[in-house]
Every structure is written in C-alpha cells, then in structure tokens.
Amino acid sequence: MAAEEDPEVHLGQLKRFSLRELQVATDGFCNKNILGRGGFGKVYKGRLADGSLVAVKRLKEERTPGGELQFQTEVEMISMAVHRNLLRLRGFCMTPTERLLVYPYMANGSVASRLRDRAPAEPPLDWQTRRRIALGSARGLSYLHDHCDPKIIHRDVKAANILLDEDFEAVVGDFGLAKLMDYKDTHVTTAVRGTIGHIAPEYLSTGKSSEKTDVFGYGITLLELITGQRAFDLACLANDDDVMLLDWVKGLLKEKKLESLVDQDLEHNYVDVEVESLVQVALLCTQSNPMERPKMSEVVRMLEGDGLAERWEEWQKAEVVRQEVELGPHRTSEWILDLTDNLHAEQLSGPR
Template sequence: MSIWASSFTGIICLVILVATLLSPASGNTEGDALSALKNNLVDYNNVLQSWDPTLVNPCTWFHVTCNNQNSVTRVDLGNANLTGQLVPQLGQLPNLQYFELYGNNISGQVPNELGNLTKLVSLDLYLNKLSGPIPKALGNLQTLRFLRLNNNSLSGNIPGSLTTIETLQVLDLSNNHLTGEIPVNGSFSLFTNLSFANNNNLTFLPASPPAQRPPSTQSTSRVGNSAIGAIAGGVFAAAALLFAAPAIALAYWRRRKPRDHFFDVPAEENPEVHLGQLKRFSLHELQIATDYFSGKNILGKGGFGKVYKGRLADGSLVAVKRLKEERTQGGELQFQTEVEMISMAVHRNLLRLRGFCMTPTERVLVYPYMVNGSVASCLRERSNSQAPLDWPKRQQIALGSARGLAYLHDHCDPKIIHRDVKAANILLDEEFVAVVGDFGLAKLMDYKDTHVTTAVKGTIGHIAPEYLSTGKSSEKTDVFGYGVMLLELITGQRAFDLARLANDDEVMLLDWVKGLLNEKKLETLVDPEMQGNYVNEEVEGLIQVALLCTQSSPHERPKMSEVVRMLEGDGLAERWEQWQKEEVFRQEYSTTQYETASWIIADSTANLNADQLSGPR
C-alpha cells in the first residue's frame, strides 16, 4: 500500500507541476493585457516602443504607472496618434484608476469588459472614432468620477445604469449619434456636470417630483407645434423648478461653504480618516516620527515652513512638511492647493503625497522620503562620499522631469501649472528617477483658461519674462523654468549667482550660457564634475532644447509634451533648424530696420552744420 500511495502522490505532484508550467504566470496578466492592446493598435510615433512583453511586469514601460505592488494604476496614451481598436483584455487590470486614450483615431466598440475595472476613477476616450452602444456594464464603475466619451460616433440609448454612479463629477456624451431618452430620473448627483449636446433627437425622460436639475446640454428636445404642448411644457418646467429650488439652494450653499471646514476636525479623533487614497495622520504620530520636529531632522526650509525626515511606526521613511505656525492666508492656500492637486496627480515622475495632518493649529503634509535628495543638492551640496551625477543620470533626470511636467499640463483635469520649476524642486529616488515636487505654488487651470493672473511667485533666474512683467502664468512659464533647470543640470551652476560677477560674467545663468555659446566655448560651460565623460553631441542637443524652452516669447516655446518627444529623439533637429532660420530672419530684419533708420537720420541732417549735431558722430 505504501508503494501505491507513494506512486499516487508522485503522480499528483507531477500533474500539479506540469499544470503550473503550462499556465500563464499570474504576475504577467496585466502585461499580457496591455500587450494585447499594443498588438491591436497601429503606433505611428512609436510611443509604445518600450512595451516589451518579455518583462515580468509593465511597470517600467513608458505611459504606464504602477502602485507599490507593481500593479497598473494608470495608462496615459492621450494624443499619441494611435489607430486600431480596444481589446476585451483591458478588463484584466483590476487596480486601474485612470485610462486615458483621448485624441487618437481609435475605432470599433467600447468593450463591455471595461465594466470590470471597479477601481476606475477616470475613463477618457473622447476625440476618437468609437462606434456602437455605450456598454451598460460601465454602471459597475462605482468609483468613477470622470467619464468622457464625447466626439465619437457612439449610437443607441444612454444606459440608465450610469445614473447609479453617485461619485460621477463629469459625464460628457456630446457630439455622438445617441438617440432615445436622457435618464435624468436616476441618481445623477446635483454636482455632476452633464453634457449631451449635438446628438440625434435626444429627449428628456419625465422626472417624478422632487425633480433634479435638468442636465446642462445644448441638445434640442422634440417639442410639439401645438399651443397646448407649449403651455403644458411651461407648466411642467415651472413645477420642476419649484421642486428643485431647495436642492439647488442646498447645492449653492455647499459650494459657497469654506472648504477648510471639510478638513478642519481634530486629527486625534479619528487618525484613520482618509481623503481619497491619502491617510490622515494624527499630530502625535508625526511628532513621534520626527522626534518632535527636532532640528537635527530638518531636511530643508521653504517659504512656508520646514521639511523634516521622519520614520513612521511601520519603519518607512517619510519627509514631513510642516507649515509655519502663523496661520497666514498664503499658508492655508498652499496647504489646500497641495492636498487637492497632488492627490489627483499620480505619475511616476511626480512626488506622491502620502498623507496629511490638520488640526486647529497645525498643517502638515507627508511625502515619501527621497533618498538622493534634490538635483540641486546633488549638483552643489553633496558630501565627499557621494559620487557626482554622471551624464547618463543627467539625461535620465532631464527626460523624467519633462514627463512629469507634461503630465501636469496635458493629463490633469483641470491643468496644473507648477510655477516654480527648478533644480531644487526636482527630487531623486533611490534609482535617481526624477520626481517633480513642491506644488505649493501651483495653480489649477480650467479647460478654457489660457492663463491665470496672480501675484508673481517663484525663484530669481527661473521666472519667465512675461510672468515677471504681467503676472500672467501659463504652462509656458513652466517650460521656461524647465529650460533653465536643464542649464543647471548641464553646467552644475545656479540660475542666479552673484559670485559670477567676480569674473565679469553674467549673474543670470541663461545669459552666461548664451555668452559662452557665442564665443564657441562649449567645454567651459559643461560641469567640470563630469571630468569630460560625456558625449558632445548629446550635450549640444540638451542645450538646444534648453534654448528653445527659454525663448523670450512664450508662444515660440515648445509644449512640455513636445519637449519629451525631442528628448526621446523625435523632432529636435527640425525644430532647431526652424528656430535658427527664424533667428537669422530676425537679425536681418533688425539690421535692415537699423540701416533704414540711419539713412533717414543721415538724409534729414544732410543740410545741418557739424556744430548742430549732438552726440557721437
């Protein structure tokens, strides 16, 4: 019996082993799903070039963001010039929160399997060529906040299941071929921004009192031509408004209510309260972590407070930013700005806000600890035991920080302007991956705003000229600051340094670099810490990008998404050649204007005596 038992056990083990070997690795499921998407798309610009299916997981791929468990949380492929169709395997990304594929030429239907993505926060498929019905399964996405399917060719009815998504903030189905009734009698929140404009004969589903507000839409309902129909419609609208008035008043009151009251409860009452994915720490917990905000744990000081190194109870290291004790309006604004915006901005090259603490006397933000500090500290404040940044790391930092800023400008809703891009605000993790930090001066932008006007804030040497003169900041002010940061990265010098006056040099780094370039002294401006271990052509390319970013006119500067492409080797030569031609034209035009002005002056003074002329001759 023992022999038979041993044989049987051996057979079972062999079967299990074979089954394990033949089955796909569970850790590769998400990579397989994205590989299936890649195989179903035509990628004209090679934006998916890094999507290597042989890797264990897709977390190292461009345009893919993962959490700490190496699970995909975000796919950013907006405006990537992709064609093809979506695949049902996308439903195998259980932790996906943001799926952005807008502004492409994607055709075919929206897969029903997207309804499996129960953690999805934003689904942006607008400006494509999608057709067919809107899947009812999207009603399963109970954490969805943004659903934008506008500017496609979708047809059929609007699923009533969408009305059950109580978290929905934006639902845009405009510019499609939808028909039937708009289900306003469901659970659409009073705060949901609805748009159904430019569809085929959409009509409003009659609502039972108390009625919710009708969705904001420009689509035309079918109205009878008879006078009786018009009167009945007027009576119905008046009744709906009467019933909706209390709800509208409540909504207005809630919008007018200061946001500070939402946060400001004693942290000790419930330290486990979370805002989205942010943990609310107790003040005592952070005091213990930082040895009661000991001076020996200070990592740095800023305009609104100090940053301390801390160790939480679970052993993890954090950077704790404690705002100044005085409760100034600026400090309050910075705290609310950082909490709201950083919690929305999730990207590999952006500093992730881990949590916050708010009491009647304290405002504290908690970030992951960046082992290698900032780019500025690595360039100018490193210890003797710390190796200088080599050229490959500097290239990696340039590309990573550009991707982070491009995400803020093009993928956040609303857009985010950083307004203080500099080497000190580019942090480095343990692998020297660049992480854009410190959103304290950032501003939210609405879709339709091209700029915001504020008091000028920033750092001397990094501030764009138009921002300094007008107070109007835009994404192009970030581009300017990024260009100066590139020059810091190349030269190792500060953007503004009075010490250069000792050598009769320009105090502004940008002017100093331009002067050396005019004298063809490339080797003089490269950081000597690299000891010549760099490729001249690559340095020249990075300088070209920096000069394109720091042009005096904001309209002539590239967008950060264009900067990313140039750093990846796409379009820099053409852009630089175009800029040189325009620069030659401007110089010739200036020379012509000067000669014309000189001729006019000479002609007008031809009959004057020499003693009538003033100034140098």
C-alpha cells in the same frame, strides 16, 4: 466602522495623520531633522510607527477661518496626480493651527544638493544620470500640464524641487503648493512666487503664470544640470555683467565651445552631441516670448530624439531675423554663414 470614517481609507491612498503621530515621527519637529527650508515652510525627516521614512512639510501660513475645506480640496487635487516622476503625497494633517503634508522620503535628496552640496566622498551625478533626470522631470511636468484635470501649473520649477529616489530617478516635488498657499488670496496676488534666475520674464512683468512659465523654469533647470551651477551664479560664469546668461550660452553654442559650459565635475565624461541637443532644448524653452516655447509634451519628444532638428532649424532662422533687426543690414551675411556651419549636411541639402 464605515469606510469614510476610517482615516486609513480616507481619500483613496491619502491618509489623514494626527499631529501627535507626526510629532513623534520627527522628534517634536527637532531641528536636527530639518531636511530643507523653502518658500512654503520647513521640511523634516521623520520615521512613522511602521518604520517607513517620510518627509513632513510643515506649511507656514497665517490661519484663515474657513480655510480647512479649501485646504482639503487642494490636497485631494494634488494627491490625484500620480506618475512615477511626480512626488506622491502620502497624507496630510490639519488642525486649527497646523497644516502638514507627508511625502515619502527621497534617499538621494534634490538635484540641486547633488550638483552643489555633495559630500567629497559622493561621486558627482554622471552624464547618463543627468540625461535621465532631464527626461524624467520633463515627463513629470508634462503629466501635470496635460493629464491633470484641472491642469496643475508648478510655478517654481528648479533643481531644488526635483528630487531623486534611491535609483536616481527624477521625482518632481512641490507641485500644487503655490495654489494651495494662495487659496486664501481671493484678490489678485501681486507677490510673484518663484526663484530668481528661474522666473520667466512675462511672470515678472504681469504676475501671471501659465504652463509656459514652467517650461521656462525647466529650460533653466536643464542649464543647471549641464553646468552644475545655480541659475543665479551662471551669469557670473559668463564673466560679464552685461551679458544675459542665455546670450552667453547661445554664443558658446555658435562657436562650438560647449566644453567651457559643461560641469567640471564630469571631467569630460559626456557625449558632445547630447550636450548640444540639451542646450538646444534649454534655449527653445527659455525664449522670451512664451508662445514660442514648446509644450512640455513636445520637450519630452525632443529629448526622446523626435523633432528637435526641425524645431532648432526654425529657431535659428528666427534668430537670424532677430539679429537683422538688432544689428541692421550690414551684419547679416556673416551671421547666416556662421549659422550654416551648425547645420548638419542633411539639413543643408534639403529643399530651398
């Protein structure tokens, strides 16, 4: 038999499954096997004939004639993105009525479920693990943006889409799906994909996504990791309907009151300076002007300890200017004094 006819060899590592195989694996897509429901469809836990555990994503979409080839092309693109911090696509299934994607099963669920829906017996994610998740997910996104050709924009970066393997390594999932689901829209789509609280302002206003919209979603996800709260609920934590979440976070940082921001589940087992630097990265990533946000590759470097201090100093100077514009000339001097409190000695003694 020629290699290209053998489904096992099909598309390199990608297997084309029969619908029957996936029905058997999931007990006929039984409700008790549902792992989650998302904008793209339901996800079922399954066990393949060889005993391996998988997550089967059953895409919900109306069939369009002639979409098969396009679907297969997009699936091939997704399968080419191979990185330890990206969820690997194992295979797919395509019938006239069904589109299914098969992924390895992730033993520790999503970051969102670990932060908010864990069983009382499960320990909370410790601080070191959260830092590893922040770095791993940044590396995965950076790979999508800079090492995939064409680049893949995720379009829905959030804690629920960052999965955890058996070692609690971050694995970014659901990338490429936004494009996969939009392939039948030849017209400009007006439906904004994404999740409230994670959507960058320019995406809401124009419906255009770029790698910088992913950076914004990543910044909000960092705040979720630090606080343990949903982005949507974080605003309530700020206790003021008029306060924008990010302004509240800026205020706490300025007043050195970050302990009121950190997840209570951590019970003060965290490193203050590390929390501060993650909050700084989150604020850099969530700037309203997409041009001012760092690239994900720069975020990786900052998390690894390279370049954050300089970038943060620039941000603070720009913030002073923003405040001047907002408050008028009479208030700026106290702001500048306040800001110098946050700067480390070596920054203050630098050349003026």
